[in-house]
Amino acid sequence: MDAILLQILNGLDKGSAYALIAMGLTLIFGTLGVVNFAHGALFMIGAFCAVTLQKMLNLYSVVIDPEKTDFLGNPLKVKVPYVESWFGEATGQMIINWSVPLAILLAIPVMLAVGYIMERGLIKHFYKRPHADQILVTFGLAIVLQEIVKAFFGANPIPTPAPDLFKGSFDFGLLIGFAENTIIYPYWRLIYFVFSTAIIAMVFSFLQFTTFGMVVRAGMADRETVGLLGINIDRRFTLMFGIAAAVAGLAGVMYTPINPPNYHMGMDFLVLSFVVVVVGGMGSLPGAVLAGFLLGVLESFASMNEVKSLLPGIDQIIIYLVAIAILLTRPRGLMGRAGVMEE
Amino acid sequence: MSKIIKTRREVLKTAAVVGAGLSMPTFFASSAFAGYRNEPMGGSVTLGFNVPQTGPYADEGADELRAYMLAVEHLNGGGDGGMMNTFSSKALKGNGILGKKVEYVTGDTQTKSDAARASAKSMIEKDGAVMITGGSSSGVAVAVQGLCQEAGVIFMAGLTHSNDTTGKDRKANGFRHFFNGYMSGAALAPVLEKMYGSDRRAYHLTADYNWGWTQQESIAAATEAKGWETVNNVTTPLTTTDFSSYVAPVLNSGADVLVLNHYGGNMINSLTSAVQFGLRDKVVNGKNFEIVVPLYSRLMARGAGENVKGIFGSTNWHWSLSDAGSKAFVKSFGEKYGFPPSQAAHTVYCQALLYADACERAGTFNPCGVVEALEGFKFDGLGNGPTEYRAEDHQCFKDVLVVKGKENPSSEFDVLEIVEVTPRAQVEYAPDHPMFSGGALGTCNPGA
Numbered sequence: 001m002d003a004i005l006l007q008i009l010n011g012l013d014k015g016s017a018y019a020l021i022a023m024g025l026t027l028i029f030g031t032l033g034v035v036n037f038a039h040g041a042l043f044m045i046g047a048f049c050a051v052t053l054q055k056m057l058n059l060y061s062v063v064i065d066p067e068k069t070d071f072l073g074n075p076l077k078v079k080v081p082y083v084e085s086w087f088g089e090a091t092g093q094m095i096i097n098w099s100v101p102l103a104i105l106l107a108i109p110v111m112l113a114v115g116y117i118m119e120r121g122l123i124k125h126f127y128k129r130p131h132a133d134q135i136l137v138t139f140g141l142a143i144v145l146q147e148i149v150k151a152f153f154g155a156n157p158i159p160t161p162a163p164d165l166f167k168g169s170f171d172f173g174l175l176i177g178f179a180e181n182t183i184i185y186p187y188w189r190l191i192y193f194v195f196s197t198a199i200i201a202m203v204f205s206f207l208q209f210t211t212f213g214m215v216v217r218a219g220m221a222d223r224e225t226v227g228l229l230g231i232n233i234d235r236r237f238t239l240m241f242g243i244a245a246a247v248a249g250l251a252g253v254m255y256t257p258i259n260p261p262n263y264h265m266g267m268d269f270l271v272l273s274f275v276v277v278v279v280g281g282m283g284s285l286p287g288a289v290l291a292g293f294l295l296g297v298l299e300s301f302a303s304m305n306e307v308k309s310l311l312p313g314i315d316q317i318i319i320y321l322v323a324i325a326i327l328l329t330r331p332r333g334l335m336g337r338a339g340v341m342e343e
Numbered sequence: 344m345s346k347i348i349k350t351r352r353e354v355l356k357t358a359a360v361v362g363a364g365l366s367m368p369t370f371f372a373s374s375a376f377a378g379y380r381n382e383p384m385g386g387s388v389t390l391g392f393n394v395p396q397t398g399p400y401a402d403e404g405a406d407e408l409r410a411y412m413l414a415v416e417h418l419n420g421g422g423d424g425g426m427m428n429t430f431s432s433k434a435l436k437g438n439g440i441l442g443k444k445v446e447y448v449t450g451d452t453q454t455k456s457d458a459a460r461a462s463a464k465s466m467i468e469k470d471g472a473v474m475i476t477g478g479s480s481s482g483v484a485v486a487v488q489g490l491c492q493e494a495g496v497i498f499m500a501g502l503t504h505s506n507d508t509t510g511k512d513r514k515a516n517g518f519r520h521f522f523n524g525y526m527s528g529a530a531l532a533p534v535l536e537k538m539y540g541s542d543r544r545a546y547h548l549t550a551d552y553n554w555g556w557t558q559q560e561s562i563a564a565a566t567e568a569k570g571w572e573t574v575n576n577v578t579t580p581l582t583t584t585d586f587s588s589y590v591a592p593v594l595n596s597g598a599d600v601l602v603l604n605h606y607g608g609n610m611i612n613s614l615t616s617a618v619q620f621g622l623r624d625k626v627v628n629g630k631n632f633e634i635v636v637p638l639y640s641r642l643m644a645r646g647a648g649e650n651v652k653g654i655f656g657s658t659n660w661h662w663s664l665s666d667a668g669s670k671a672f673v674k675s676f677g678e679k680y681g682f683p684p685s686q687a688a689h690t691v692y693c694q695a696l697l698y699a700d701a702c703e704r705a706g707t708f709n710p711c712g713v714v715e716a717l718e719g720f721k722f723d724g725l726g727n728g729p730t731e732y733r734a735e736d737h738q739c740f741k742d743v744l745v746v747k748g749k750e751n752p753s754s755e756f757d758v759l760e761i762v763e764v765t766p767r768a769q770v771e772y773a774p775d776h777p778m779f780s781g782g783a784l785g786t787c788n789p790g791a
Contacts, residue, residue: 003592010588071662071673071683071756155401157611159648169621181594181627186619189587258619259584259612260646268584303588305577315588316580 002173002182007300009172013189013258015296016196017043020251021269022276022288023200024244030220030283031237034123035131037138039248040270041145042111046249047261048149049110050103051158057083057096098163100257107249115245119238142266150263157260162188166257188257195254199247200289206243207285216240220283275323281336291334295319379709380495380790381473388443388708390415390695391472393463393487394501396451400479400607402642403687407477407501408449409680410688414695417675418445425675429668429724430696434703441702452478456486463487467494473708474499476694479687481505481554488517495790497710499694502687504606504638506557509738510779515787516710518717518737520697521690522770524558525778527637527657528565530743530765534655539600539633541570546598548589548613550605551578559604560778562637566602574598583609586616594620599627602635610636611646618650639746642685644758651748651758658744660689660726661761669726683756693725697732711787729767735774737784743770 021043028036060079068076084092095102122141126134161167166187173183207213219226219233226233252261259265276295280287301307302318326334383389392411395404416422420437427435439445448470450462459478466472475491476499478484484503491498492514500508500519504527509519535543545566549559555578563573574596579589590613593601601622605613617623617634625632639656662673662683672692676684684692698713701720705712718734730741745763752758772779 002595006591006595007588010591014585014587068753070754072677076753150397150401155398156642157608157646159611159615159646159650161648167619168624169619181625184591184594184620186587186621188619258587258615260615260648262608265584268582300588305575305592308577316582 002178003304003306004301005172005176006183007304008297009183009185009189011297011300012293013192013196013296014299015293016193017251017255017269017292018273018276018296019289019292020196020199021248021273022280022292023203023285024248025273026277026280026283026285026288027203027244027247028241029277030285031216031240032119032123032127034127035134035138036123037135037270038118038142038145039138039244040266040268040273041142042114042245042248042266043252043255043269044146044149044261044263044266045114046107046111046252047160047256047265048153048252049107049249050100050160050253050256051153051261053103053106054096054099054160057081057099057102061085100160100162100253103253103256104250107253108246111246111249112242114249115242116238118245119241123241124238142270146263146266153263155263157262159260160256162191162257166191192254192258196251199250203243203247204285212236272319275319279323279326279333281333283337284333284335287333287335294334295322298322378789378791379711381467381471382791383443383471383473383708386443387446388440389470389472390445390447390698391450391463391466391470391475392447392477392691393450393452393459393466393475394477394691395454395479395483396449398452398454400454403479403502403640403685404452404477406642406685406688407479407691410676410684410692411447411477411695413676413679414692414699415445415447418695418699422679423671423675426668426672426692426696426725429671430700431723432700432704434700435696436703440699441706441708445699448472452480452483452487454480454483456482459483459487460490463490464494467491467496472496474698474713476698477501477691478503481508482552484508484519485512485553488512488514492516492785492788495710495788497698497713499691499698501691501694502640503554504558505554506561506778507553507782509736510557511781513736513779513782513784515714515737515784518694518697518732518739520694520739522657522659522741522743523738524554524561524637525772525776526743526770527558528561528563529770529772530657530745530763531562531635531637531655532565532569533765533769534745534763535566535571535635536569538655539630543571543600543630543633544574544598544628545571545600545602545635546574546593546596547576547602547604548586549576549578550609551580554606555604557778558637559602562602562604562635564778571600579605579609579613581609584612586613587620589613590616590620590622593617594622594625594627594632597628599630600633600635602637604637606638606640607643608646610638610643614647614650614654623653639759640686641756641758642687644748645755652750654748655762656746656759658686658746658759660686661744661746661759662689662756663761664726664744666726666728668724672726689726696725697722709789711789714787728764733774735784736779740767740771742767 025039060081062077065076065078070076083095169184169186172185276291280291302315394407417425417427448466452459463475474497478501481503484500488498498517506524549555603613622632636656639658644651701713701716705716717732720732723729727741743765746759747762749760
């Protein structure tokens with residue numbers, strides 16, 4: 001029982017990332033009809049917003065320490081971050097320590113801008129082209145973006161730790177009557193889950209309870225009719241692309257303490273997120289969220305030793321097996337709508 | 344006047360005899376090694392540096408390439424000579440190799456066996472490389488070593504730690520300077536026993552491929568010999584990025600040590616997960632829970648940030664060593680590039696010098712001559728103390744470093760500290776050791 005609870009908890013934070021990326025993907029598909037293979041790259045760019053802010057906060061002046069030497073035996077050049085010089089050592093270190101949460105403030109405008117430029121500069125030219133063309137051009141764009149990031153930041157993962165306040169784990173098992181150390185869960189993963197849930201709730205509320213959201217939903221259902229009413233639906237859809245990019249970016253920012261980011265992290269999530277979208281139902285936001293959490297939890301279960309000893313290698317194919325089973329029984333996915341990609 | 348030569352046939356016969364006579368001295372001088380692939384004919388010789396320039400180990404590949412370029416500079420008489428000044432063999436004169444200027448071509452292994460073989464093949468067939476060297480993966484090393492054996496050129500392996508490279512997959516044309524999984528186990532186990540005691544229960548997470556399996560086998564055998572129990576060994580797919588589902592059950596398994604048989608990105612991510620789950624803050628079986636990373640790389644340790652502090656592992660070489668060879672290399676490399684070299688840079692620099700030295704001593708570039716010169720070659724001054732290229736398996740035997748993540752680093756390069764220099768005798772094994780059995784060197788292939 002404790003092992004099952006443990007894997008459910010593990011699956012929730014992994015599922016949170018899948019759900020956030022898949023939600024953006026399906027939002028873009030539902031509004032613009034574009035299959036965006038560059039969406040994983042947006043997740044990666046978000047993560048590198050956190051890396052960039054961390055590097056900016058660590059910009060330094062050099063002070064020579066004559067008492068110490070460097071690896072060549074020369075007087076040691078000590079790097080003193082400007083924030084420590086300006087705000088004092090304690091405050092400066094605290095600001096640096098909180099660079100990941102602070103990066104959210106940087107990531108929102110950056111990702112909105114990246115999304116806007118991507119849509120206006122490239123993707124809008126492919127609206128009327130076949131999906132194969134869209135996949136090719138967005139996949140190419142993803143490769144270009146990740147190579148640019150690699151050129152600037154290198155190929156190795158870059159440690160981007162959570163604030164000290166959230167390091168370590170809490171004993172969830174003790175809360176529900178299990179023995180000590182039976183079910184432990186890192187604080188930051190819990191924060192990631194809560195953060196993701198909040199973002200998902202905000203996107204749903206935005207679409208459900210605002211006039212803008214209502215127009216977008218109407219446009220998703222019948223673009224032509226909304227256009228005939230004199231509403232510039234294209235402009236709203238462009239903004240939705242920017243919002244989807246921002247959601248992916250925020251997912252990336254907050255993911256950096258879980259796994260140190262590298263240039264390839266977007267691709268690692270992309271394929272799985274597409275499976276999540278298909279399982280959830282193309283164009284269905286609740287479907288994407290449900291499938292994201294479902295597949296995240298299932299993936300965790302498949303990694304259990306007991307399961308792997310019965311079915312070796314199951315952890316690598318479980319998501320695809322479930323996708324096949326669901327698509328065979330429900331061809332439109334868990335919550336897919338009739339007519340989407342069926343013309 | 345008598346006719347000396349009467350017919351056209353006699354003219355040809357005489358020419359053949361005279362020609363053979365004139366060529367006799369040269370022929371005898373290199374008779375054992377005549378005719379081989381990519382024999383350098385002009386004033387230069389081309390070496391092929393096959394390193395990961397893209398993909399997950401691109402940073403290590405870049406450091407290898409820097410070291411190769413430094414080696415080429417030194418071999419051609421440029422720079423301060425680096426470890427050529429401390430190398431016990433004095434065959435290298437700074438005038439290239441055998442008087443031919445050293446030139447090089449590069450290939451990108453992408454850390455993929457097929458891509459690495461393709462780039463090595465291209466360098467051999469199109470660029471005329473007489474030796475291939477480099478790489479940052481055992482899968483790549485085994486694949487390229489096999490290709491070089493078939494093609495008839497020498498392969499000087501880069502960073503490869505699997506027992507198989509000089510075990511079941513050993514080849515006559517291939518040589519490894521880097522240490523291996525068995526040596527890591529033999530060096531680490533006594534230190535771990537000293538630090539953590541002999542009553543320990545270890546849980547292994549192992550990368551699910553050739554290198555991971557051999558390292559896990561080696562570490563488990565070495566620690567079990569010291570009294571440890573191996574509670575579980577879970578293989579993890581190489582493509583895993585989030586290790587939480589593998590790390591979470593560890594505390595509940597009764598283990599009090601987690602051994603991470605991971606390298607590169609896998610190591611960074613699994614270690615980060617283990618630290619996030621607070622394993623190092625826990626007390627299990629009345630002891631502090633510990634984590635061990637048997638193979639350390641400074642470049643990778645930097646990626647794991649503060650998580651490596653206090654964690655034990657092993658490494659082939661470290662820039663903080665104080666012997667004359669290491670100091671000379673660190674000075675050359677540091678002054679040229681502005682930061683200290685990694686162990687990957689060190690091992691490939693040594694391999695380039697060792698190959699060049701073997702050619703000089705053999706008096707030929709012929710692979711069979713080079714093999715003969717390297718087999719059983721004993722040397723010193725290249726940063727690892729007295730070293731030998733064992734003839735039976737083409738593995739270098741030398742001291743191994745046990746290191747630990749530094750608690751108070753003074754710079755971004757000062758990530759590891761040396762805990763112990765394990766003497767060669769302690770990490771040596773018989774050529775027919777079961778962990779290395781199942782392969783044979785075969786005979787050298789000159790390729791022509």
